[in-house]
Structure formats: structure tokens, C-alpha cells
Amino acid sequence: MEPFSVVLSALLLLSAFVLMASKRIHSYIGAFRVQAVLVALNTGLLGLTTVAATGRVDLLVVCAAILALKVWYIPRVLHRTYRAVEYRVEKDFLFNIPTLVLLSLSLVVVVFVAVSRIGAVQDGTTLVLLVDSLSTALVGLFFLISRKKAIGQIVGLLAIENGLFVTALYASNGMPFIVDIGVFIDLVSAVLILGVLVFRIESAFETTDTDAMSDLKG
Amino acid sequence: MKTILYWLLQVAAALLLAPLPIGAIRKVKALVQKRKGAPLLQLYRDLLKLLRKSAVVSDATSWVLRAAPFVVFATSLFAAAMMPATVRVLPDAFPGDLILFFFVLALGRFFLVLSGMDAGSSFGGMGSAREAMISALVEPAMLVGLFAVGLFAKTTSIPGVLSAMTALGFPLLQPSLLLVFLAFVLVLLAETSRIPVDDPATHLELTMVHEAMVLEDSGRHLALLEYGAALKQYALLALLADVFLPYDPFAAVPGVPGVLLALVAFAVKLLFLSLLVGAVEAATVKLRFFSVPNLAAIAFILSFLGVLQFLIPGR
Numbered sequence: 183m184e185p186f187s188v189v190l191s192a193l194l195l196l197s198a199f200v201l202m203a204s205k206r207i208h209s210y211i212g213a214f215r216v217q218a219v220l221v222a223l224n225t226g227l228l229g230l231t232t233v234a235a236t237g238r239v240d241l242l243v244v245c246a247a248i249l250a251l252k253v254w255y256i257p258r259v260l261h262r263t264y265r266a267v268e269y270r271v272e273k274d275f276l277f278n279i280p281t282l283v284l285l286s287l288s289l290v291v292v293v294f295v296a297v298s299r300i301g302a303v304q305d306g307t308t309l310v311l312l313v314d315s316l317s318t319a320l321v322g323l324f325f326l327i328s329r330k331k332a333i334g335q336i337v338g339l340l341a342i343e344n345g346l347f348v349t350a351l352y353a354s355n356g357m358p359f360i361v362d363i364g365v366f367i368d369l370v371s372a373v374l375i376l377g378v379l380v381f382r383i384e385s386a387f388e389t390t391d392t393d394a395m396s397d398l399k400g
Numbered sequence: 401m402k403t404i405l406y407w408l409l410q411v412a413a414a415l416l417l418a419p420l421p422i423g424a425i426r427k428v429k430a431l432v433q434k435r436k437g438a439p440l441l442q443l444y445r446d447l448l449k450l451l452r453k454s455a456v457v458s459d460a461t462s463w464v465l466r467a468a469p470f471v472v473f474a475t476s477l478f479a480a481a482m483m484p485a486t487v488r489v490l491p492d493a494f495p496g497d498l499i500l501f502f503f504v505l506a507l508g509r510f511f512l513v514l515s516g517m518d519a520g521s522s523f524g525g526m527g528s529a530r531e532a533m534i535s536a537l538v539e540p541a542m543l544v545g546l547f548a549v550g551l552f553a554k555t556t557s558i559p560g561v562l563s564a565m566t567a568l569g570f571p572l573l574q575p576s577l578l579l580v581f582l583a584f585v586l587v588l589l590a591e592t593s594r595i596p597v598d599d600p601a602t603h604l605e606l607t608m609v610h611e612a613m614v615l616e617d618s619g620r621h622l623a624l625l626e627y628g629a630a631l632k633q634y635a636l637l638a639l640l641a642d643v644f645l646p647y648d649p650f651a652a653v654p655g656v657p658g659v660l661l662a663l664v665a666f667a668v669k670l671l672f673l674s675l676l677v678g679a680v681e682a683a684t685v686k687l688r689f690f691s692v693p694n695l696a697a698i699a700f701i702l703s704f705l706g707v708l709q710f711l712i713p714g715r
Contacts, residue, residue, distance in 0.1 A: 185573050185574075186573075188575050189573060189574075189575045189578060191575070192575030192576075192578065192579060192705070192709055193575075193578075195705065196579065196582075196702070196705065199698070199701055199705075200698075203694060203697070203698055278693075279693075279694045279697065280693050280694060280696075280697035283694075283697045283698065283701050284697065284700075284701070286701075287701050287704055287705070290705065290708060291708070294708060294711075294712055298712075298714075306712070306713025306714055307713065309712055309713060309714070310575070310709065310712045310713055313708075313712050314709075
């Protein structure tokens with residue numbers, strides 16, 4: 183199982199970079215969906231090992247919840263929101279894509295240096311898993327601050343959550359069931375509220391560019 | 401004697417198999433578009449036809465235009481012969497080196513770029529400038545990817561790398577090699593003028609890259625250039641097949657039949673990789689030229705992450 187989870191964590195990090203390099207809102211959502219599939223695979227893999235070892239099935243339930251929420255429901259809500267508010271393609275990022283991608287790469291190096299200073303982590307495999315998942319969260323954070331449109335920022339928030347979820351998964355071999363479910367309920371309500379907020383921003387400013395919100399009115 | 405036989409086999413396999421992947425890619429594309437498409441072996445016929453025709457050379461050109469087809473063909477053939485067509489390598493034959501492999505190909509590209517500019521036509525110059533830019537963009541990805549492979553094998557000599565990869569069994573299960581494989585697929589697409597970077601079937605000179613550089617060549621010279629391009633693609637596909645899919649199902653069969661079976665397995669791997677390229681080609685559109693740096697940046701980070709994934713566990 184271990185080689186597969188290392189490969190999956192590398193692919194998860196890669197999906198964060200794909201997200202960072204995509205230009206259109208639809209490709210953000212597609213990349214997020216791929217990332218969610220990878221998170222579900224990670225959870226399912228760990229779930230299968232825990233079922234075999236201890237008979238706990240809660241990780242498999244969490245995996246099913248991820249498939250239902252993050253792979254199916256949330257992307258659908260985002261697509262619907264996007265269709266309703268956006269009718270033209272606009273530039274949505276601060277720097278050009280090669281710069282963004284290279285800056286994200288430096289984040290991975292920073293995480294590597296920081297995590298390898300933690301004396302408690304001795305095992306090479308754990309180190310790789312931690313570096314990959316923490317970098318996924320940080321690249322998600324950078325994605326969030328590098329996009330100007332509200333939908334891109336929602337996707338960034340979700341990407342951070344993906345990274346943190348997988349970090350917790352690797353660090354603790356599965357959090358208590360109630361915590362996972364609580365996080366999911368928070369996530370769904372956050373996406374729904376943010377979706378409504380996008381409509382409000384759109385109707386107030388006639389754009390979903392959040393920079394417009396810092397201009398004084400009057 | 402054995403060494404001579406080995407090299408004869410290498411050169412013959414390269415010359416015979418080189419036009420096959422292009423035919424396969426075109427066929428996949430045609431089938432996806434619900435066309436019948438040209439026969440699989442069309443490129444062989446085209447090359448034979450062109451080889452029988454004499455070349456027309458403008459008297460406004462220099463020796464570069466006449467020399468370039470031969471240099472391109474020779475360098476591509478050399479690189480292609482360096483990559484074992486069977487996974488079995490003869491240890492005491494000329495070993496070859498991955499860095500040499502890429503820079504021999506770069507020498508051919510240098511002459512191709514010069515010959516594009518030699519006739520002084522504006523299309524040729526444009527194609528050359530674009531080719532030079534693309535190669536400069538993908539070179540970091542390629543070199544860093546090579547370092548990752550070299551770190552794994554602790555050598556860059558081709559037999560050393562191949563034996564290290566064969567010892568791994570399925571190299572693609574290693575995260576660093578998986579990322580480098582993806583980077584090399586992107587490099588392959590850019591280096592062989594396939595679709596996200598260049599459209600090999602275009603009829604519009606303004607969008608051509610490779611085609612624009614060979615506009616001035618005809619007859620035998622064109623045949624050599626096209627054959628050279630096919631050999632270069634074969635060499636890069638063989639690199640992917642040998643380094644990342646080194647599995648040899650007939651490793652137990654000894655002697656000549658074993659070598660022949662390994663050759664068949666290799667051809668199957670080539671066709672599989674061509675299908676992959678054909679699928680990419682059918683699924684994507686040509687990038688706007690100024691979006692090519694984005695693709696190159698992704699290829700670079702793939703390679704770099706590959707190196708990091710190797711270094712992180714602290715081997």
C-alpha cells in the first residue's frame with residue numbers, strides 16, 4: 183500500500199500545480215475535481231488498510247462522502263454559479279502563469295526545508311507524504327491570493343482544505359469520524375454561502391473581481 | 401563480432417521502425433475524427449518516392465542548406481541507434497550517454513535552424529526563430545528530468561540507467577520517475593513538433609514551425625529531413641520506452657529468438673506510446689504560440705518535483 187500512497191501524494195501535489203497553471207474558471211473547477219478524486223483515492227486506500235488491520239470502516243464512509251460532496255456536488259454548485267454570473271473571459275491572475283508556477287515550486291522547497299527540520303519525523307516515506315500534502319495546502323493558499331475573481335478564491339479555499347485534510351489523514355491515520363463529518367458540513371455550508379455571496383458581489387459591483395470591494399464608494 | 405551484430409541490429413531497427421509511430425499517430429487521429437485516414441505505412445511510401453526525386457536547390461543559398469539534411473539525418477540516426485531497441489544491452493559495446501544523446505539531437509536542430517534561415521525566405525526565418533525559442537524553453541525541463549533519472553541510476557550512461565530501471569521492475573511506481581515521465585512526454589510533444597506546440601498537418605505558413613523550416617527543401621533533401629524528424633521522434637519514444645517501461649516479458653528466452661521477441665515487445669511499447677501521443681493530439685488544440693512558455697513551465701516543475709521527490713526521503 184505504501185508505494186501507492188506515495189505516488190498518490192505526488193499526484194495530489196501535481197494537481198495543485200495544474201490548478202495553479204489553469205487559466206479559465208471551468209478548468210479551475212475541473213482541476214479541483216481531479217484533486218478531490220485523488221483525495222478520495224488516498225482516503226479509500228488508507229480506509230482499506232485500516233479495515234484490514236482494525237476493522238474500522240469510518241474512513242470508507244468518509245471516502246464516499248468526499249466522492250459525493252467534493253467530486254460531484256460542490257463542482258456542480260460552482261459551475262452553476264459561474265454560468266449565472268460570468269459571460270466573458272477576463273484575466274484573473276496577478277502574475278503570468280510561469281511566474282506563479284515557479285513561485286509555487288519555491289513554496290514546496292520551503293515546506294521541504296521546514297518539515298525536514300522537525301526532528302520527530304525520521305521515516306523517509308512519512309516525510310514525503312507530509313511535504314506533499316502540506317505543499318498542496320500552501321499552493322492552494324497561494325492560488326487563493328493570486329486570483330482576483332470570487333469563484334477562483336472559493337476554489338482556492340477548497341484546495342487548502344483538501345491539502346489540510348490529507349495532511350491530517352497522513353499524520354494521524356484518519357481523524358475521529360465526528361471531526362471529519364463536522365468539517366464536511368462546514369465546507370458545504372461555506373460553499374453555499376460563498377455561492378450566494380458571489381451573486382451579491384455581482385449585483386453590487388457588476389463584476390466578481392474582489393478588488394472592486396476595496397474601492398471606497400461615494 | 402557480437403558488437404558489430406549489435407550495432408547492425410540497432411541501426412536496422414531504427415531505420416525500419418522510425419516511420420511507424422508517425423503513421424500510428426496519424427491513424428489514431430483519423431479514427432477519432434471518423435475518417436479512414438492514410439494507411440499505417442504511408443510515410444514509408446512518401447519517403448521512398450521523395451528519395452527517388454532529385455533535389456532543387458536555389459542558387460542564392462550556401463552550403464548550409466545542402467549540408468543540413470545530411471547532418472540532421474546523421475545526428476538523428478546516431479541518437480536513435482544509441483537507444484537499445486531491445487532491453488538487452490551489450491555491455492562492452494559503445495555505451496552512450498543520456499546527455500550526449502540530447503546534445504547530439506541539439507546539433508541536428510542547430511543545422512536545421514540554420515538551413516531554415518539560409519534561403520532568406522521570411523517563413524523559414526520565422527520557423528527557425530520559433531524552433532529556437534521552443535527548444536530553449538523545454539531544455540531546462542529536459543535537463544532537470546535527466547538529473548532525476550541520473551540520481552536514481554547513479555549514472556547517466558545508457559546501459560547503467562537501463563540496468564537500474566530494469567532492477568526497479570516498474571519505474572512508474574516511483575513518484576519521482578512518474579513525474580519525470582510526464583515531463584518527458586511534454587518534452588517529446590514539443591521536441592517532435594506535435595500538436596499542443598506545433599501542428600504537423602497545418603497548411604498555413606504563418607502557424608508552421610517545423611514545416612516552415614523545410615519549405616525550401618525538395619526531393620532527396622526533403623526525404624532526409626523528414627526521415628531525420630521521424631528518427632528523432634523514434635529516438636525520444638525509445639528513450640521513454642526503455643527508461644520508463646523497461647519490462648521485458650521474454651527475458652528468459654535465450655539467443656536469437658529471445659532478441660527477436662524482445663524486438664517485438666519493444667515495437668508494441670512504441671505503438672502504445674504513439675497511441676498516447678495520438679490521444680493527446682486528438683484531445684487538445686494547438687496552443688497560441690505565447691502560451692507555449694506555460695507548457696514549458698509545467699514540464700519544468702514536473703521535472704523539478706521529480707528531483708525533489710527523490711531527495712525528500714533523504715537517500
